Amino acid sequence: MAGRRRWVCPAVTWILALTVALATAGLQFVVRPQLADDPLVGTGRLDHPAVADPPPAVLPDLGAPTATVAPGALAARLDALPREGLGDVVALVVDARTGQELYRAGSGARTPASSLKVLSALVAIDVLGPDRTFATTSLLTPDGGTVVLRGGGDPLLTGATRADAHPRPASLEDLAEQTAEQLTAKGTTTVALGYDATLFAGPGWNPAWPDIFARSVAPITALTADHARPSLAPNALQRAEDPARFAADQFAGFLAARGITVSATNPVPTPADATELAHVDSLPVSAIAEVVLAQSDNDAAETLLWQVALERGRPATPADGAAVLTTELQRLGLWDDGMAVLDGNGIASENLVTPDALVGAVRMALADPALRTITEGLPVAGVTGTLRERFGADDSLRGRGMVRAKTGTIRGVNTLTGYVVTADGQPLAFALMTSGGAGQTSARAWLDRATAALASCGCS
Template identity: 65%
Template sequence: MSRARRARGAGWAWPALVWIVATALVGATVLLQVVVRPQLASDPLVGGGRLDAPASAQAPGAVLPGLSAPSASVDAAALARTLEALPRDGLGDLAGLVVDAETGTELYRVGSGARTPASSMKVLSGVVALDVLGADTRFETRTYLTADGQVILRGGGDPLLASAHQDAYPHAASLEDLAASTAEALRARGVTSVELGYDASLFGGPAWNPLWPETFATSVAPITALTVDHARPDANSWARSTDPARLAADAFASRLAAQGIAVTEVEAEATPAEAQQVAAVTSPPVGVLVEHTLSESDNDAAETLLWQVALARGKTPNPDVSAATLITELTRLGLWSDGMVAHDGNGISADNQVTPDALVGAVRLAVQRPALRHLLTGLPVAGVSGTLDERFDAADSLAGRGLVRAKTGTIRGVNTLTGYVVTADGQPLVFAFMTSGGAGQTSARAWLDRASSALASCGC
């Protein structure tokens, strides 16, 4: 084809293409106006007969209307038959309680007296921390400058303090951010080299609870007011430092050096009264700390929060003082009874003894009091989050996945589960099951998952 013919062909092609596109647009407009719009206008999901008036649609109903008005109440006898029929092969000793979350009416009980709670103890220390400290309270890690030019790093008892900046939830405070602010203030003063002191005196000692077995040295660190990264020298290791405050000070010195402030010496030092505050970073609020503690079963955080409670009550925290404070506060809340024993707030001590009534009572308090609701929102979700993320996968416990919210508890020979669930009929229940002995952890966990799932699927 000649160049002239190709040019003439191209000249006709463009007008034709424009005509085709215009015709298509006109056709689409007619289709929308004549066919689609009348159909949508009469569609009840659109509402009001007009595409530009979505506000005329009716408001949706309650997502879970059964929560406020159960379709049926749980029959205690039927519930007992359901739970008693569950196989208990290899379970060992069992104590448990199920109550109506709103009224407290007892619906099921098995066993009597106090048992070892393991990490379900965190439910008790968590409710006390929320009640005494308040959900919005935060803890500060600060730096000070002394008259002779020394920088003091002072711990405020922040259990989640990290060495590196944290963008992810729960947005823990970091020594990296504190070092950046401190270095900026020092440079403004013309300071480029300092001696570093560190002060963990907010808490007393000893820091290690003598009733914690040494085998738990990888599960909890000595409790101090200045701890970073859960006292792990290496983020990829379970090892814990025996001197968390010094570890934190060394980490801070490295962060200062990275900001151009040379650190010539690091030593423990009390903060002089006349020292001027230079910078500070703040922890997440107590409500978030409690949620984290319960979800992840954080032993360090649970114990640190209990020591903060003792401090708030005007006492110098140590293992004995903090345990005694826990007993006093649980008594005040009506959760303490004869036969119970408390030696810590994280449940590591096998000598702790609490009743299912106390655990159920703590959860019920959180149901009743909005100020304590972080206790509920922090409980792991069956098969979904926290320490329950890999459980409830057996055929007889699938009904509880996503519905059961409960705190686990595991030490040698002990398995517990404490929490709440809404039945198939919409009735909220609170429960605590405590097992010990038996064939082992597998059998105990299987029964705990099975029993709490039976509550979720109960149409009793």
Template identity: 40%
Template sequence: MPERKALQLTAVSAAVGLVLAGAAAGLAGPWDSGQRTAERARAAAQAPAGGVHHAPQDPKPPAVRPTPAPAPSAPAVLRALPPAPPAARPLAPALDPLLGASGLGRTRTAAVVDAATGRLLYGSGAGTPMTPASTVKIATAAAALTALGPDHRIPTTVAARPDARALTLVGGGDPTLDRARLAALATGTAKALRTRKVTAVTLTYDTSLYTGPARHRIGPNDNIALVTPLMTAGARLEGSPAAGPAPRSADPAGDTARTFAELLTAQGVTVRPPTPAKAPKDAKPLATTRSAPLSALVERMLTDSDNDLAEALARQTALAGGRPAGFDGGSKAVRAQLAKLGLPLDGAVVADGSGLDRGNRLSARLLAGLLARAADPDRPALRPILTGLPVGGFSGTLKDRYADGSPGAGLVRAKTGTLTGVNALAGTVVGPDGRLLAFAFLAADTASPYEAQPALDALAAALTR
């Protein structure tokens, strides 16, 4: 029989947990980043009009404005939160029946953690390593943020020989490079060439930053491009969707270099057809474009379950640790960074950054623990893990789930995981007593995602009640 744990907290720890969870939930709220603009607009459109009119009574306000008086609703809003109940309500009676749903296949594990205290409130096989599918991206995000910090940006650089007549487009590992930024890089390069009175150049492109095979172990697949440090828009072919499966270029780096050459030609520079080559040792940066900050990249990776970005961040983590930037180096680097967070790694296997590899093994306890670490006020660098989680019924891979008035809509924030026969959900909810709960539910040998996903959604929604 799988273990069942429902741990009760003391009144003191519950009160402290409520305060910390409230703060963490506020930081992780659905309106805290640019990625949440659509959600904010949708909520505003659905909200009824109302409120207090605060137009000034005196059309000529004094030069020194007095401290504004609170609105009539302020006393109720600012009143201290009621104390937390003396003990957390046992979760087993609510979760046990749902975890037994036939749609969850032959093997299912679960962990629910109080994010404020890190204590396990519910567990069923919580320490058993399972195939996590795309929920492994939570681990990839935690490792990258720990190694590099949220402000890190990935460069793509044009390097030039001393005479500036030989240029090299050097890939830095940014799969979010797009045509607009590539055009800006061409403009900056042309400007620098004009100051040197250079009108004709040779162009090469350098992909030496990464080592090992470029193709993922799963083989050719619309879910991931060749993993190369130089590509444009995730190597998606023109007209393909910006997220999710899509046809990919067979030569992402070459296509990017050829597009750059065309853009440079449009700036009045004569460019020979580009060829692959490592940048010469005497080449110096001439122009550079940088990605969005790592915090935004992590949000995008988690919201859209972007496999290309996940593998890029695993390699950035490897580079930060002085390891080879390949599948093996990235896997070892991610595990090394996870070890720094003080969580149990028994049986954990990190085979890739995206979760496409079935060799990955993570426990529900580890995933829930990582989410709890992201809510820790002393670890603000990890906060993008929470802000990037898709919101039930609103965004990313949960946009079409928790629909039709489901109790989890807008309340469940979670990373999904789906492979044939594997389904997972890991994220956060705020419980009815105000505690921020981190959870992970993993299922294997599932017959159909159409049965497994609603069962997982019901488990997470139950925590909100």
């Protein structure tokens, strides 16, 4: 027996050492590039969309944990955190690989705010496929006198071409250049311009959205460019009241710059006998979903949901989008009693989701390569997206570069949904949902503090 112990101990030591080495190597290759943009760690813009692809998910590159989390130790760690002004808390933390529940606080469904985008983006990729694209098309009527600009529901369509953007979205400028070449070849220099946004039935404004969000999301249409923002200045909030007309006017300007005079611009249905002049394809659904999650893009999230409704044979409307999202979440096993969804972007305060559904979506995305975009699109704490300016306090610094999570913020609600790898190398999926309380400052501080506590946990 003594001889066996002498053989087992060195073997276990070597196995643990190898596991730590593999985990460390994975973190070096995956997390260090994420940290390059962190002012507390280094300089550079390695994760800037104009330079490199978003950093990949951490989990697939890690070996087995050196120790597993003990639920009691984790609970003691989280429960010891200050909660002044926090309000109601519903939380769930599980082993991301096995689903074992490690921590739970509260129960029932709560308003998810933008954490709902984790669910709607997952459904979009699952139903539409990660490689699906949407075309914006120019067509010519049989008489040769009218060009029709037909929207295909590309939520990231731009006006001017953004050559330095990565990935590069489709643009009306590119479409106008191709269209002008075709018209010039036909000897046509003057046309009327019609625009067709009838792919989506509307109404473009979800009645469950408070009017205060008119600056956070534009009316949803099948033809929109630059998120219907007349000004592309940073933090510009104004939205065009008629996004389709706004896009058509830009297109007319691009045609004029290429020698094609536009005599009039009006909404029209596309004639059945019109012939295509040119088209530009959107980014694939997977890339759109990454933008939805990283930037909490309300317009794109809702547009993707309406595309799902069309794919399922229903009209593209707020009500049909919500109904389809409900059905698809039920199909995927991500639905619990008490849940209700009214949109795809989380603006509606009447949305109700359980932390179990959110955690289930994160685990599903981690396990299925086809859905991996969901975890890859989650912001990195203190580094990218909507978490870029967070995790700066002393008690949350250890979460920087380690926590990947979707934020959720509307009045009285703050949430964080994502995953993290503990100090012992164990991947955890979590959903933390707060409501009420003294305000956003207290809630966000606790969310950052709590997830940083997960990242630094040696809770064996």
